[in-house]
Structures are given as structure tokens and as C-alpha cells.
Amino acid sequence: MNTDLFPSLVAKAHVAKTLAELAFVICNDTLALVPYRQAALIDLRGATPARVVAHSGLADVDADAPYSQWLVQVVRHFRDALAALPPGARVLALSADALPMALGDAWGDWLPAHALALGLAGPDEKLCAVLLLARAEPWPTELRPGTPGYMLARAAGVFGHAWWAMARRRPTLGARLAALPRAKLTRRLLVALAVLLLVPVREYALVPAEVVSNRTEVIASPRDGVIRQMTVKPNTPVTAGQTIAELDDTTLYNRLSVGRAALATARTELHQASQRAIETQEAKAELGLAEGRLKEREVDVESLGREMERLQIKAPAAGVFIYSDPDDWAGRPVQTGERVGLLADPGVLGLHAWAPVAEAVNLKPGAPVTLFLRVAPLSPVSGRIDYASYQVVDSPTGVASYLLRGTVTASDDNAHARIGLRGTARIAGDWTVLGYLLLRRPIAAAREWCGC
Numbered sequence: 001m002n003t004d005l006f007p008s009l010v011a012k013a014h015v016a017k018t019l020a021e022l023a024f025v026i027c028n029d030t031l032a033l034v035p036y037r038q039a040a041l042i043d044l045r046g047a048t049p050a051r052v053v054a055h056s057g058l059a060d061v062d063a064d065a066p067y068s069q070w071l072v073q074v075v076r077h078f079r080d081a082l083a084a085l086p087p088g089a090r091v092l093a094l095s096a097d098a099l100p101m102a103l104g105d106a107w108g109d110w111l112p113a114h115a116l117a118l119g120l121a122g123p124d125e126k127l128c129a130v131l132l133l134a135r136a137e138p139w140p141t142e143l144r145p146g147t148p149g150y151m152l153a154r155a156a157g158v159f160g161h162a163w164w165a166m167a168r169r170r171p172t173l174g175a176r177l178a179a180l181p182r183a184k185l186t187r188r189l190l191v192a193l194a195v196l197l198l199v200p201v202r203e204y205a206l207v208p209a210e211v212v213s214n215r216t217e218v219i220a221s222p223r224d225g226v227i228r229q230m231t232v233k234p235n236t237p238v239t240a241g242q243t244i245a246e247l248d249d250t251t252l253y254n255r256l257s258v259g260r261a262a263l264a265t266a267r268t269e270l271h272q273a274s275q276r277a278i279e280t281q282e283a284k285a286e287l288g289l290a291e292g293r294l295k296e297r298e299v300d301v302e303s304l305g306r307e308m309e310r311l312q313i314k315a316p317a318a319g320v321f322i323y324s325d326p327d328d329w330a331g332r333p334v335q336t337g338e339r340v341g342l343l344a345d346p347g348v349l350g351l352h353a354w355a356p357v358a359e360a361v362n363l364k365p366g367a368p369v370t371l372f373l374r375v376a377p378l379s380p381v382s383g384r385i386d387y388a389s390y391q392v393v394d395s396p397t398g399v400a401s402y403l404l405r406g407t408v409t410a411s412d413d414n415a416h417a418r419i420g421l422r423g424t425a426r427i428a429g430d431w432t433v434l435g436y437l438l439l440r441r442p443i444a445a446a447r448e449w450c451g452c
Contacts, residue, residue, distance in 0.1 A: 006033065030133070038111060093114070216344045218339055219245075227248070247313070354393075362429035363388035
């Protein structure tokens, strides 16, 4: 045993800044005084009777491990005997024979043959921790000055004062609660819980939502045909009169070519009939028929020309043309009036939300809404509810919900909102207490179960 290292050990205990650092010094640096194989520090403070807080050679200790639980049971067994010893002499030699059979049988699985328990106490002389040292050789218990037992007892006194002082400096919540009488603690907890449940809060529901335009116009096919190409990309701003899609013109172009040829033929026939009408009376009758056929061909060509103009689908106003993938539309047959896309005004933003039946806390027009976009969760978008459906519909996720339509408030904070962005909307309801907000669903489930 090297007694010259005792001052260095005391200095290390004094400079420790936290309980974890002090526990590390106690379990590992005590090896400078006396050799041992294992060292464990068991804390006796707090709500629990005992727990292992440090072990030699380990940076972290699992208090729920079987080894830790066994050590706690051993300390509980000899705790009263250690506390009964006089201050400054709380050194107790242990072995498997001194323990009950249930604990002693497991001694060989966890510890060497001999162990020494050092009681750590503060100025109040109450045990605050136990340092357990184990090795294969027997421990000397003589406390005469200069002996290993005496030096270990002095070290236990220093460690106990340091542990007591540092634990008092920052008492844990568990220690504070454990210091209160059980009845008084129960009353305080019940009062705190009652006050907490009566805190006024506002009901709310979190529902999926999407930013849309409140001023839209359906773009439909003007005639039957086949889409040849979409001339603009999806979600592209367009101007009034701009061509946004074209129908295939092969069949109509052939019909127009035939009509123009027939029109030229009718003009030739009319010219010939007018020349013959000068010579005979019968030719004058043919002249009227030729004029009628010419007018018929002119009407056909004019009609086909208008049909050719309708092959180009144009934007009726300025806005954003919204549709799916262009490759899905190329070569696709459409009927008259079939929807091709949607022309939306990006300056008039709104929102669509789907409130599940169990979350429909406030469906009144004017209810405030805060939309948290997935792409910008720290920049919420504010708005209000304008309309709520009476009938339940399936949301995009397949949940039975009420469809909500709202308006995004025009402000600089909502400038980042864009058509198509999705997120979670928080719909505010009426004021209530926190207890009702927490127990609303259990109360509803209980009423459904009992039928009252």
C-alpha cells in the first residue's frame, strides 16, 4: 500500500465537478491505495433504496443489468449493519458465507472470494453511498493508523463528504420528492394535476391539406379527337389566347382538302353553265343548280376551316395551366367536353383540407387555419375556412373525411405559398380546458361502449 498517494487521491476528489466525475475517481483511482479487482459505487440517495452508479473499468453502468441488481440486493442486506458502525470506522468485510443462500450462491458468478464495504457518509453521519471493493485475497479490517484499513476508512470519509456536498449542491427531482412525506406528496401531486387539467386551451385538429387556387377554370376538349401534343409544360404560366394543346388534324385536313377540290370543281361547273346559258334555255336551268352546288361547297369548306381552328386549344385567360405528365396525353383520344387541364390564377390562393370524422372539431365558416407546409415547417401559412361539406368523402389517403375549402390570407408571411404544396393544417376550435382536450376521445369511447 502506497500511503504517499493519498493526498493525490484527495485532490482528485476535490476537483471533480460532477457526481459522474467523482464516482469515476472513487471506483478507479482508489486502486492507488490498495490493489483490488473490482470496485462498485452504490448510491443510497433518491427515491429508490439503492442503485449502482459507477463501476471500475466502465464508462457507463446499466442499473437494470442482473449484476447491478444483485449488487443492490447485497448492499440492502448489510446496509443496516454498516450504518450501525461508528463514524470513521464504517468498514465491513464481506463474503458469500455472510449472505443468505439466495445471494451467496451467486457470489462466485459475480465477485472474487473477498469483498470490503466502505460506508460513505456526510457531516450528518447518514450513509449516502457504499463503495464495494472485491479481490481474491482477504481484506485487513484493522483500523490502526498506518494500516490499509485505516487509510481506506480515511478515504471513505473524504469520499463521503465530497459525495454529500456535491449531491446537496444540485438535488435531483427524485430526491426532493423522496424527502417529502408520502401523504403530503400525494396531495401536492393531486393539486398540481387538477390545476393542470383546468388550464384553458383551444381545441384544435390536425388534418392533411393542400394549397390550391380559388379562381380556376376547367380546360376541356372543344371536339372529339386525339391529342397530338401539349404545347406547354405542366404548371406553366400562360397568357390569354396562348395555344396550350393541339389535337391531331390528319382526318380533318384530308376532309378540308377534299372540300376545297370539290369547291374548285363547283366553280368550274358554274363557269361552264353560265357560258352555256347564253346559247340555250335548258342551260339556264343548269346554271341555278350549279350556283347551289357552289354555295354548298363553300359552306362545307368554311365549316371545315372553323373545325381546323378548334384543333388548337387556347387559354381563355392568363394563369397557370395545371395538368399531368405530357407523355400521358400524347396520342390520347378525347371527347367533346372532356377535361384536359385546369387554368388557375396563382394570385388567389386557397386551401383544400380533409378533416377525418373523428377530428371535425370546428367546421364553421371563418374558423382560423394554420398550414404547416412540409417544405417549410417553420414558416406557417395562415388562412380561414370558407366551406365544409356535409357529406363524407374519401380523402387522398382513403380516410372518411369532410372536405374543407378555405382562403389563404394575403400577407407577406404567406408569400412563399405555392399551388400544389402540401402539409398539415391546424384548425382552431372553441376554448376549453386541458382536461377535456385530453379526455375527449376516452369519454366518447366510453359512451359508445356503455351506451349512455
